[in-house]
Amino acid sequence: MGEQGGYQIRFDWGVPGAHAVGADADVLVWVDAIDPAVPPLERLPPIGAVVTTGLAGVAETAAWVLALQEARQAVTSVAVVAAGAARAGGMRFAAEDLLVAGALMDELDARGIGERSPEASVADAAYRALRRGLRGVLDAVVGGGALAGGLRVHRPHRDLLEAAGAA
Template identity: 45%
Template sequence: MSETTPAAPAAQAKYQVRFDQGPDAVHRIADGVHVVVWVDQTTDAAADSPGDAPIVPRAVLDAAPDRAAVLAANLRDAAAAAAWVLAEQERLGRRAYLAIVAAGRADGGFAADDVLAAGAVIDALIELGIDDTSPEAAVASAAYAGLRRAVAHLATASAEGRRAIEEGVEPGSLRREAARDASASVRVAREGAPA
């Protein structure tokens, strides 16, 4: 008789929608998922062509399960990413398990802008009926829902927003990337395996 080791609590394995922060989060919560959504609000705004191309670090792509699709998302395309996930679930013909990962700060600290943007993705998933969320995902969604009217300001006023401005990113770029659901495009860094 073989014994199976239960997943660590941090893995959130029993939930369809999981949430964590930082590149190492992919190792913690992505086991067995069908889609990884990488959420990096400020880096997207700092890119030469914000909103156009998926910006997903190589370490995240490498850590994601081989068969999992990987998306990039932020406040600007959260609803589009959620709609893509729903279509992917329909393509798979079964419940799709998801890892929503907020990039976080380079020093490992809390990144309010990324958590709000990840919360926007989770909130959009819930609106589409994908609502088996871990407590961590529910908290991120609630943070976004409670602060929905202020997210553009918070994205620029956050520590990461201020750092980006100090490094030369135009405040207007930060505000454009924080315009909720302004883009219907989906940034797919890697397609999922065939169903």
């Protein structure tokens, strides 16, 4: 079992974090507030489903996860991975990605999804603390002026494909 594997909802950063918390997850949600278009799929763990989202897509993403859980008729584990930003010599832990991940945690919670890891709870707490002024905070952080959008499914879960085929 990977890191945070005892929890339904997990959180970490970048490709190394995706492997740490996503290797045994049913879904990996790649959160990138600036450009959630295409995650580095070839570097992510080969799990059931990979989706991306930005702030505009967190409600849709949470609804998608709930639909998957209902189709599977089983608890669905979700690894939420904040992309961060490239920086010479490593990665910048982007506040905007943390806040979007927290917004997703809040949407998952609103749908009754998940016992969260402590790391996921921290992301959620950051979002909840700043929720009222979120747009201003996101506009002020590095790169926050160009916020990106909604849900994109890059690797659908086999159970959703089977459910769609049966319909």
